Amino acid sequence: MGKAPSTNAARRHATGGANAGWIVVATFLALVALTAALVAAFRNSTDIADQFAREEEQHLVQRFLERSERQILETGALQLVWDEAVTKLRAPDAEVWARDYIAGYFGGSHRIDRIYHVGISGQLVRCWKGSQAVPSGAAQDCRYDPLQSTVQDLINRSLRKDAAGKDARVWRRQGTVNWPYDAQGLPLSLGASAMVPVDGGPAIIAVASVVPDATPSVLKGAPDYIVLVRKLDQRVIADLQSSLLLEDVRILMAPTSAATRNLLSIRDPRGHTIAWLSWKTKPPGPAILRQTAPLLAIYILFFVGVVAGGAIIVRRMRRTTSELMASEAQAQHNALHDAMSGLPNRAHFMQRLRQELAACVARRELGDVFVAYVDIDRFKVVNDTLGHHVGDELVRQVAIRLRRSLPLGDFLSRFGGDEFVLMRRSTGGKAAADMLGRQLMAMAQEPFIISGHSLDISLSCGISWGPEQSEDPGELLRRADIALYRAKQRGRARYRRFTRDMDASVKLRREMEMELRRAIARDELTLAFQPIVTAADGRIEGFEALLRWPHPERGWIRPGLFVPVAEQAGLMIPLGAWVLRRVFTECRDWPDCDISVNLSPLQIMANDFLQSIDDLVRETGADPRRFVLEVTEGIMLDRSDHVVDVLKGLKYRGFRIALDDFGIGYSSLSYLRSFQFDRIKIDRSFVQNIEADLDAHAILRAIVSLGHTLRMKVVAEGVETPMQRALVQAAGCQMIQGHLFWEAMPAQDARALLGDVPAIAPAKVVNG
Numbered sequence: 001m002g003k004a005p006s007t008n009a010a011r012r013h014a015t016g017g018a019n020a021g022w023i024v025v026a027t028f029l030a031l032v033a034l035t036a037a038l039v040a041a042f043r044n045s046t047d048i049a050d051q052f053a054r055e056e057e058q059h060l061v062q063r064f065l066e067r068s069e070r071q072i073l074e075t076g077a078l079q080l081v082w083d084e085a086v087t088k089l090r091a092p093d094a095e096v097w098a099r100d101y102i103a104g105y106f107g108g109s110h111r112i113d114r115i116y117h118v119g120i121s122g123q124l125v126r127c128w129k130g131s132q133a134v135p136s137g138a139a140q141d142c143r144y145d146p147l148q149s150t151v152q153d154l155i156n157r158s159l160r161k162d163a164a165g166k167d168a169r170v171w172r173r174q175g176t177v178n179w180p181y182d183a184q185g186l187p188l189s190l191g192a193s194a195m196v197p198v199d200g201g202p203a204i205i206a207v208a209s210v211v212p213d214a215t216p217s218v219l220k221g222a223p224d225y226i227v228l229v230r231k232l233d234q235r236v237i238a239d240l241q242s243s244l245l246l247e248d249v250r251i252l253m254a255p256t257s258a259a260t261r262n263l264l265s266i267r268d269p270r271g272h273t274i275a276w277l278s279w280k281t282k283p284p285g286p287a288i289l290r291q292t293a294p295l296l297a298i299y300i301l302f303f304v305g306v307v308a309g310g311a312i313i314v315r316r317m318r319r320t321t322s323e324l325m326a327s328e329a330q331a332q333h334n335a336l337h338d339a340m341s342g343l344p345n346r347a348h349f350m351q352r353l354r355q356e357l358a359a360c361v362a363r364r365e366l367g368d369v370f371v372a373y374v375d376i377d378r379f380k381v382v383n384d385t386l387g388h389h390v391g392d393e394l395v396r397q398v399a400i401r402l403r404r405s406l407p408l409g410d411f412l413s414r415f416g417g418d419e420f421v422l423m424r425r426s427t428g429g430k431a432a433a434d435m436l437g438r439q440l441m442a443m444a445q446e447p448f449i450i451s452g453h454s455l456d457i458s459l460s461c462g463i464s465w466g467p468e469q470s471e472d473p474g475e476l477l478r479r480a481d482i483a484l485y486r487a488k489q490r491g492r493a494r495y496r497r498f499t500r501d502m503d504a505s506v507k508l509r510r511e512m513e514m515e516l517r518r519a520i521a522r523d524e525l526t527l528a529f530q531p532i533v534t535a536a537d538g539r540i541e542g543f544e545a546l547l548r549w550p551h552p553e554r555g556w557i558r559p560g561l562f563v564p565v566a567e568q569a570g571l572m573i574p575l576g577a578w579v580l581r582r583v584f585t586e587c588r589d590w591p592d593c594d595i596s597v598n599l600s601p602l603q604i605m606a607n608d609f610l611q612s613i614d615d616l617v618r619e620t621g622a623d624p625r626r627f628v629l630e631v632t633e634g635i636m637l638d639r640s641d642h643v644v645d646v647l648k649g650l651k652y653r654g655f656r657i658a659l660d661d662f663g664i665g666y667s668s669l670s671y672l673r674s675f676q677f678d679r680i681k682i683d684r685s686f687v688q689n690i691e692a693d694l695d696a697h698a699i700l701r702a703i704v705s706l707g708h709t710l711r712m713k714v715v716a717e718g719v720e721t722p723m724q725r726a727l728v729q730a731a732g733c734q735m736i737q738g739h740l741f742w743e744a745m746p747a748q749d750a751r752a753l754l755g756d757v758p759a760i761a762p763a764k765v766v767n768g
Helices: 004-080 083-088 094-109 136-142 145-158 234-244 285-336 346-362 379-386 388-405 430-442 473-489 502-522 559-569 572-586 601-605 609-620 633-638 641-652 669-674 684-688 694-709 722-731 747-752
Strands: 114-118 124-129 170-174 177-181 191-198 201-209 225-231 247-252 261-267 273-280 368-376 411-416 419-426 448-450 453-455 459-466 495-497 526-534 540-551 555-557 594-598 627-632 656-662 679-682 713-717 735-737
Touching (some): 004 094, 004 201, 004 225, 004 234, 083 094, 094 225, 114 145, 124 136, 145 191, 145 225, 191 273, 234 247, 285 346, 346 368, 346 419, 346 473, 368 473, 388 411, 388 419, 388 453, 419 430, 430 495, 459 473, 473 502, 473 559, 502 572, 526 572, 540 559, 540 572, 559 572, 572 594, 594 656, 609 641, 633 656, 679 694, 684 713, 694 713
Parallel strands (some): 594 627, 656 679
Antiparallel strands (some): 114 225, 170 177, 201 225, 368 459, 526 540, 526 735
């Protein structure tokens, strides 16, 4: 008691030191952030300025090239809109005239490298290199073939209506094409230009039409075109450098990555890069950096001093407080969290639930608090068959999947074992509860991979909500637990909302569980036996042992009611052992006949099942060869080595194995091939519909044929009428079981049937 004040003072000092330390840390972080922001802003500003400068240079160079194209095209139009050009280019003396007015004008005055005279379809008429005509016999020297497709594309582009411009008033047919005319009735000059590769380098190509300027009648057909090619040689480069004040301009056939140079790609009409223009760029960033460097150096020195002083202070203060804070935080975390999953524990959950309920009671507009109690189905089977290490890892993986899948506002906790409890604030009552339940069920759809095992597990869930159902946290949790039991009672892998009638049903289930435990311990259960007869003559082949519970107050309780209670309460293994012991004991001295006994999947999954059945055989002196052990299709879904080993072990001991209720579950040829069953028992649902349902009859025949093929005897269950008996016999069933012959009867009545009595005619019904 006396040490409490000093402890509190120590905590206050520690808290004060921690607060001061956080102030220093915050100051330091603020300076770091400010420095980083200044440096980043300065760097970003210079980068942006450099980028703008590079883009502006590229725009200037691009405009220069476009202007050069326009100049060549306009020069061609100026010379070729001429009546004499139209008449002379197709005249016999065209070569003499064109030498002076075409080749001489373009090649001599404007330094055009190549000149071509082509028709409207792009076919070559004649060509010139510079101002010199190429002889007609040396047309290959024109090197026109690589350019012909481009020339044709440019001519077609010039003929588009949108290329004629505003001056076009009317379109008239000229030979093979439509040609635009202006308001005075004169044909318009058309043309187009582009960049193309020529002799391994880029060049400007322009096509211009030859049309009259005064007398439209001289144009007899489609106009010809003159093609002008100007290479981007050193004269063009020099003009570019002087016009734009650039340095070291070069033409490259491959791009360079040098940071000091700028680039512009030269593209042909199809968008393909044919070359690059490269020049020495002039970024403004370095100049800005040189001017501001002294100020930046002063600031960095100041910052280093502040950081060094702050680091010394922080180090000393943290040394005195870190250990205490760490231990307190760890202790608090351990007190409120589950060690295995890292989730909040029961104490933490109840504390949070109490707070949330109080807030919702005070302000009803906040909605309701939903509590979902979640349980992993058949978790004990996983622990018993695969080991506790697999069970623990399954719990951790379920916790991880729930935490990742649920919204951030949900509060997930683990109460221990395989129990998780979720809290959610929401509105909507039943609809919100249904949405929560569907979300939780969907999380178990994908299997869990643990230690090489693929576990297809399912979840059961019970949901309650307050303050509508209760304002007390404990009561709200209890009601969610009741709803969880109802979900498990209805078959697992589902959720249930709490309703008020569940209180009574859960009370009844718990009473039945306690009474069933007492009945097993006091040997108050009993067995009934239903004969199995041959289909041909109705002779008794054997019996199926059926469990009955004559309750002293409730009367006869059906297995459909108390067997699910036994499964949920963990009573199936002692109950199954009781049945086997009683069957082995009562039928030990019966005359030669088969005795069939149902096995629970939980019995087969138990690690010590084979050992326990060996003990029962020794204890009772029973002969395993007289007994047929029936298993359902569900046990084969596990497909584990354990199940197959247990079934093989039973056959090795002399027991025969029957597959019960075949056709209603997950019938699969794969497990019929992997294990050789002795019998197949067709479920009564197929037999009951066989008289009126052709599909049921066809399915029955298919199952019987499958059984015969796999060398298995086929038993039809639930035969109640002579017609059903005739149909299943016609389908090929060797044995029949049903009320047409006998109902289930006490052991002494069944024993009496095995005396020297004649076979029972199938039309007679004897009630035991």
